[in-house]
Amino acid sequence: DAKGSEAGGYVLDFDGTDDYVDTGNSFQTTFNGSFTISLWVKPEDGNPEGLEFVFGANNSGSEDLVFLHILTTGEITFSYASNSTLVSAQTSSAVFSDGPTAWTHVALVAPGTGSNLLIYINGNPVSVTIVGGTIPEMSTWASGDEVFIGANDAAGTAENHFAGYIDEFRIWNDVRTPAEILANYNRSLSDPYEEANLKLYLRMNN
Numbered sequence: 559d560a561k562g563s564e565a566g567g568y569v570l571d572f573d574g575t576d577d578y579v580d581t582g583n584s585f586q587t588t589f590n591g592s593f594t595i596s597l598w599v600k601p602e603d604g605n606p607e608g609l610e611f612v613f614g615a616n617n618s619g620s621e622d623l624v625f626l627h628i629l630t631t632g633e634i635t636f637s638y639a640s641n642s643t644l645v646s647a648q649t650s651s652a653v654f655s656d657g658p659t660a661w662t663h664v665a666l667v668a669p670g671t672g673s674n675l676l677i678y679i680n681g682n683p684v685s686v687t688i689v690g691g692t693i694p695e696m697s698t699w700a701s702g703d704e705v706f707i708g709a710n711d712a713a714g715t716a717e718n719h720f721a722g723y724i725d726e727f728r729i730w731n732d733v734r735t736p737a738e739i740l741a742n743y744n745r746s747l748s749d750p751y752e753e754a755n756l757k758l759y760l761r762m763n764n
Contacts (some may be wrong), residue, residue, distance in 0.1 A: 567725070568762045570708065574602065574610070574721025578709035581758060584615065585729060588757050589624055589668075590640075590699040594734040596665040596678075596743065601722040604632050604654025611718040612664075613727075614710030615703045620644075622701040625710055626666060627718065628654065636666045636675050643694035647675035650685040659722075663743045669733050671696050681740040705729075707760075729758040 570579060585593075599612055606628060614625030616639070623639045632652030638645055653662060665678035672692050677684055707727060709716040726746065732755040734742075750759045 568764070569600075569723045569725040570727075570760070570762060571723055572708040572720050574719050576716070576719065578716045578719060579707040579760075580711075581705045581707065583758070584701050584704050585757060586700060586702070588729060588731040589622075589638075589701075590697050591731060592668060592670045592696070592733045594665065594667045594730040594732065594739075595626070595728065596663070596730075596734070596739070597727040598661055598663050598725040599722065600661045600724075601628060601654055601659050601720070603657060603721065604628075604652075604659040605630055605656040606721070609718050610720045611706075611708075611710035612720055612724065613705060613707045614712075614718075615701060615705045616710065616712060617701045617703050618713035622699050624705075626664070627710070628720075632656070634664065634677070636677055638668055638675060638693060640694045640696055641698040643690070645675060645688065645690040645693055647677055647686040647688055649677055649679075650687055653679055653684075661723075665734065665739045665743065667733055667739075668693055668696070678736070678739050678743075681743040683736060725760075725762050727758065727760040728756065730755045731757050 612626040616623030621642045632654040633649045635648045667676040709719045
């Protein structure tokens with residue numbers, strides 16, 4: 559099973575106060591073209607008191623950013639900005655209920671300039687509300703700020719920390735198709751080194 563809390567595996571455990579993982583990479587090349595990010599997530603509270611960032615990175619002027627956060631009402635928002643043009647996709651209904659939650663798989667797809675951001679929950683596409691129009695010119699995305707997991711990297715400062723658990727965090731520099739997302743969301747990758755477009759894989763099995 560891909561969820562590390564099962565089958566004797568491990569997970570990233572965040573306290574919501576000061577915990578986060580610095581990936582050590584801005585993924586600049588990845589985010590200036592089509593990409594997919596996927597992960598298993600289990601918030602301690604599906605309706606947090608304030609915005610909680612599952613992951614994020616934005617530079618000092620927020621010209622270039624990418625992040626996923628959980629709203630106080632349980633919806634999630636996937637945002638992307640390039641050269642100060644921002645677009646966001648927010649789920650049309652709550653993904654998480656109030657209080658403790660079950661493990662949920664989230665996949666986020668940025669198919670390319672001029673298209674819309676996509677969100678998949680447990681392998682299936684969900685309805686989203688798009689704010690800001692279509693994805694801006696991706697080739698202009700440029701940032702030296704590293705991606706944080708469990709918080710947002712706001713020009714080097716961690717903020718809006720996440721409380722809960724994260725596992726099987728993957729970043730791809732291609733568009734994962736609906737069939738690929740559905741077929742692989744609940745399984746680990748047998749040989750990640752054979753996945754040419756896989757740029758980050760935190761399996762958390764050890």
